[in-house]
Each structure stands twice: as structure tokens, then as C-alpha cells.
Amino acid sequence: MKKYIFLIACLLFAVSFARAAKVDTVETYSDAMHKKIKAVVITPADYEQGKQFPVVYLLHGAGGNYKQFYELNHAIADWADYYHLMIVCADGGVTSWYWDSPVDPNFKYETYVSKELVSYIDKNYKTIKNKTGRAISGLSMGGQGAFYLAIRHQDVYGAVGSMSGGVDIRPFPNNWDMAKRLGTYAENPDNWEKNTVTNMLYLIKPNSLAITFDCGTDDFFYRVNCILHDKMVERNIPHDFTSRPGAHTSQYWANSVLYHLMFFNTYFKKHTPKA
Template sequence: MITYKRFLTLSLIFLTAALLKVHAATVDTVLTHSAAMNKDIKAVVIRPDDYSTAKKFPVLYLLHGFSGNYSDWILKVPSIKKLSDVYNMVIVCPDGGFASWYFDSPVSREWQFETYISKELISYIDSHYSTITDRSGRAITGLSMGGHGAFYLAFKHLELYGAAGSMSGGVDLRPFPDSFGIEQVLGKYSLFPQRWEQNSVINMVYLLKPNSLAIIFDCGSSDFLFEANKALHEKLLERNIPHDFTVRPGAHSWDYWGNSINYQALFFSRFFNKEK
């Protein structure tokens, strides 16, 4: 005989199990190797609940900002696990170093993150997970330094990424000659101004043609990077490059990025489904 108390306990157990099943993404922390930098690098890989080797899944690469690491997104915005489930995509959060800006640095072999992410990490993910291995199933976005990195990598490697985004991206490096560790990967602005010009995303729009890349980016109206993002938007308009650009109230904060990723994940899901 089941008592009322026992009935409530069992009901709670079944309800909890059901709720967990709704959003039951699997979070892996993997150790990858970079031959370019001769070191092992961690990454978070989120697999949706429906993940199976019998099916190929699209992948969203999600980059952290300056002074962050691979665990930032999953620790500070754990709801990205739900986004993996809802949109049935694998989400990869790489480690981009304290201040790599996702370049292949001409200054030091210790900062070869363009090669690492766009060659070594993609190769690792595609060989260890059941993924769509062409640009139709691959997108990249990030916040702040990672927003710059996502556009930088996608603009330079249109053959790899079909869609790209940026949240509060540092899309123009030139206003910060003494900040955010940029000089350690490019050298001093006063000595190597051409490097800073060539590697600022805002000066790389020429690499794009209309519809060559699905683009989404946003920035808070109170963000110190707002004007640079607005200028990038205007440059894209000048060249007739389709894109989604959104301005919302907010500053350079995790509250803002935790909200922003929801809209960007929807955008990338629409891209993945359109491409099928």
C-alpha cells in the first residue's frame, strides 16, 4: 500500500527526472593539443540531449573575452546548455588565452590562436564528435575580445564558417594601444601601426561579399565599445553586406551577454536549418 506521503515523494522524483530530461545536455571538458603552440589546451563541449553518432550536428564555437578562459560561458551562463538542447547543436567553448585576441601573433609562437581554433580545434571536434564538417553547419561568435576573434576568424576563413556573430566586440583595436594586452600579440602600435590596422576587424570588411557570411552582432548602448560597433555596422551598410545589428540597453557585462546569446543562438539555428 502506497501512503499519501510516499505518493508525493515518488511524484516529485518522477517530475524531477522529467524536468531533467527536457534539458539534459552533456558537458564535456576535453584536452586538445596545439602543435602550433606545442601545448595542450582545454575546451568545453556541450552535446544536446538528442546527440547520437547516427546523426550529424551543427557546431557553434563560442569564444570568451579578455582575461577569461574556456570555462567562462558554462560557469557564468549555464543556460547555454538549454540552447544546445533547444536548437540541437553542439556548442564548443575554446580557451583563447588571457589576451590572445585570437591572432596568430607575429611576436611570439606562444600566441597562435588563429591556427589553433580554425585548424587544430575544428579538426579535433570533427574527428571526435558527430558533426557537420563544412561551413553549412559551423558558426562562431563571442563576447568582447571573443567578439573580435569570431569576426576575425570568420572573415579570414569564409571556407570554414557559414555564420558569425559578435557581442560587445572589440572590433577596432586602434583606440587601445596600451590596454587589454594587444601589444603582446601585435607589438607596440607606435612601432608596428600596420599590424594594428590590418588586424582590426573594422578594416577587414573588404574580405566580404554580399551573402558570403551570415552576420549578427550587437552592443549595449552604454558599452564603451558601442561607437566602434556602430561604425562597423555603417561600413557593412556601405558595402551592401547583409547583417543583423542590434542595440539594446546595457553595458559591458555578463548580464548583457547572458541575454544576447539567446538571440544569437536563434539566428544561428535559423542559418543551420536554412542550409539543410
């Protein structure tokens, strides 16, 4: 009898998660960079019912693109449905690091993601058009980007997350084209110092951002994430930090993103008006 009850429970769970969310690819235009840029937009099954929805923006890692998160884990569409929220997977170029580059005017991804893309989504979708209805997270380069953008645009985002994020870029001066975006560390140290997340914590206003981040213990970014956690503790900045087994891998991020969606859902429920 218990076996049949378990099977029925599993069936009901599966039915409740039958994918009804809509997954689209949209083409936006960046005035700042004079080019078209694609994004994945996921809307929940009840989108057409007329309410306004919170939005989670997800930023891919170096070498990835706007499709990375959905390809990592199609279940993010199920969770968009379950939590009644939208997910927007932005494109940040192969190695933009989501900065407005001080040395290359062709890279203005801070402007694109935090202004142009957010404006496009708010204009074309039924969104909650204030910071309490927006969260941003990302993996690796995108984790750094999410923190960087959220700290610099606390009027735009209310919650932020990072998965295996490159939250201190200074130990890696020769990696991932960062020198092309900031100039070399030897010749442009100020660009590196002011654009690394661990040096930006003083900009976080009290109670301005809900923060979560995590990193696997076998990740090459693990140490800088632990240092970021320690610095937040020193500054009494409320946050969730999770350290768990894992490396800089797709398997780790496919699991991690689900925890971030859960964290953001809790934030949205607390800070946005009920329908």
C-alpha cells in the same frame, strides 16, 4: 481555471527544457603552440541517435577562459538541446585576441581555433563537416576574434556573431596586452591596421557569411560597433545589428548569447540538409 492552465503550461515548458544535454571538458593539443588546451563541449540529448550536428564555437573575452560562457549562463546547454546543435567553448588564452601573433611565436590562436580545434571536433564528434554546419561568436575580445577568424576563414565558418566586440582595436593601443601581440601601435602601425575588423570588410565575399552582432549602449565598445554597422551598410553587406541598453557586463552577455544561438539555429535550418 486560467490559473491552472497557466501552471500546467509552465510545467510543460519546464519539462521540455529539462537539461539532458551533456556538458564535457575535453583536452586538445596544439601542434602550433606545443601545448594542451581545454575546451567545453556540449552535445544535445539526441546526440547518440546517429545524425550529424551543426556546431557553434564560442570565444571568451580578455581575462576569461573556456569555462566563461557556460558559467555565464548554464541555459546554453538547454538551448543546445532545444536546437539540436553542439556548442564548443574554446580557450583563447588570457589575452591572445585570437591572432597568430606577428611578434610572439608562442601565440598562434588563429591556427588553434580555426584549424586545430575544428579538426579535433570534426574528428571526434558527429558534426556537419562543412561551413554550413559551423558558426562562431564571442564576447568582447572574443567578439573581435569571432569576426576576425570568420572573415579570414570563410571556408570554415558560415555564420558569425559578436557580443560587445572590440571590432576596432586602434582606439585602445595600451589596453589588454594587444601591444604584446602586435607590437606597439607607434612602431607597428601596419599590424594594427590590418588586424582590426573594421578594416577587413573588403575581404567578405558576397553571401559568404551570415552576420549578427550587438552591443549595449553603455558599453565602451559601443561606438566602434556602431561604426562597423555603418561601414557594413555602406558596403551593402547583409547583417543584423542590435543596439540595446546594457554595458560590458556578464548580465548583458548571458542574455545576448541566447539570441546568437537563435540566429545560428535559423541559419543552420536554412543551409543544412534535413535529417
